[in-house]
Amino acid sequence: MPSYQLDLTRRPRRMRRTAALRSLANETTLEAGNLIQPLFVIEGEGASEPIKSMPGQFRLSIPKLIEECKALADLGIPAVALFPKLDSKVKSDDGREATNPDTLVLRAIRALKKEVPQIAVITDLALDPYTTHGHDGLWDTAAQDLANDPTVEVLAEMAVLAAEAGVDIVAPSDMMDGRVGAIREALDDNNHEKTAIMAYSAKFASAFYGPFRDALGSAASAGTHALDKRTYQLNPGNRREALTEVALDEEEGADILMVKPAGPYLDIIREVREETDLPLAAYQVSGEYAQIHAAAEKGWLDLEKCRDESLLAIRRAGADMILSYFAKEYALRLT
Numbered sequence: 220m221p222s223y224q225l226d227l228t229r230r231p232r233r234m235r236r237t238a239a240l241r242s243l244a245n246e247t248t249l250e251a252g253n254l255i256q257p258l259f260v261i262e263g264e265g266a267s268e269p270i271k272s273m274p275g276q277f278r279l280s281i282p283k284l285i286e287e288c289k290a291l292a293d294l295g296i297p298a299v300a301l302f303p304k305l306d307s308k309v310k311s312d313d314g315r316e317a318t319n320p321d322t323l324v325l326r327a328i329r330a331l332k333k334e335v336p337q338i339a340v341i342t343d344l345a346l347d348p349y350t351t352h353g354h355d356g357l358w359d360t361a362a363q364d365l366a367n368d369p370t371v372e373v374l375a376e377m378a379v380l381a382a383e384a385g386v387d388i389v390a391p392s393d394m395m396d397g398r399v400g401a402i403r404e405a406l407d408d409n410n411h412e413k414t415a416i417m418a419y420s421a422k423f424a425s426a427f428y429g430p431f432r433d434a435l436g437s438a439a440s441a442g443t444h445a446l447d448k449r450t451y452q453l454n455p456g457n458r459r460e461a462l463t464e465v466a467l468d469e470e471e472g473a474d475i476l477m478v479k480p481a482g483p484y485l486d487i488i489r490e491v492r493e494e495t496d497l498p499l500a501a502y503q504v505s506g507e508y509a510q511i512h513a514a515a516e517k518g519w520l521d522l523e524k525c526r527d528e529s530l531l532a533i534r535r536a537g538a539d540m541i542l543s544y545f546a547k548e549y550a551l552r553l554t
């Protein structure tokens with residue numbers, strides 16, 4: 220060894236020398252109990268359909284969904300977020316299927332609450348699975364934009380239907396103004412004061428949602444609007460505006476706040492964590508999942524290590540809970 224020696228009092232590497240010391244100094248942990256598995260639901264009883272741009276993810280019929288949720292519950296995953304993929308024949312310009320009292324997602328909620336009551340069920344409130352144009356609300360052709368207040372009226376109705384079906388948490392993902400307050404009021408007026416609201420508060424107009432739109436078939440039908448959601452989702456460069464949205468959702472009665480996507484917005488997660496005492500969720504979206512898979516397939520990244528590091532970083536930034544397509548795999552690794 221060279222004899223050169225610095226005269227240092229502080230040597231941070233001392234605590235990294237062995238696995239035991241590193242364990243003592245570890246600051247961030249992530250458990251299955253912090254994870255929420257998003258799941259796609261389809262009609263029928265048949266086999267699961269693989270989603271091409273999301274390797275390892277499937278569209279599940281209700282019987283398969285029940286099986287999957289039993290497995291997730293056994294792994295210690297406390298919650299799932301359901302996304303229905305509808306046949307194009309039930310989609311319409313105004314997405315009226317969203318308030319059909321027997322629509323796919325409501326049947327899925329009822330089946331899950333009956334068969335796997337220990338898992339918490341979360342459902343999105345937004346019209347994109349139901350509209351031919353793929354937007355999250357009612358399209359106003361004259362304005363070439365979503366109609367805010369009429370959309371909120373439909374979302375509130377969807378919330379009450381989901382609550383009646385037994386959902387634990389409704390998650391408005393539409394970014395309309397005033398929707399959290401309106402949903403809280405509609406739930407309370409219908410004796411669903413126990414149904415919680417997870418608000419997609421800082422949801423950015425992100426290109427990382429691409430594979431999800433494939434999974435739902437909501438991009439293909441976008442037509443001339445080409446799914447430009449910038450009049451409602453946040454500008455990726457806007458940090459102060461994100462904090463304004465979060466503050467409004469908290470005032471309007473959200474129980475859980477969310478930042479989405481997660482990995483590219485770690486600074487926002489950290490700032491929201493410091494601004495509020497409410498539980499904070501982050502959504503590691505489809506594109507974040509797909510990019511790790513794609514690079515791993517090429518042999519350029521280590522799938523498991525990148526998966527774990529991406530989740531840990533989101534947690535370190537301040538998320539209490541993480542919605543991630545990796546949830547099940549991560550929980551399996553811990554067993």
Ligand code: PBG
Nearest residue numbers: 345347355392427428431504505
């Ligand atoms: C729709 C919704 C989207 C996601 C969750 N809910 C897509 C969008 O806003 O276009 C994206 C999730 C993902 O990419 O994993 N309201």
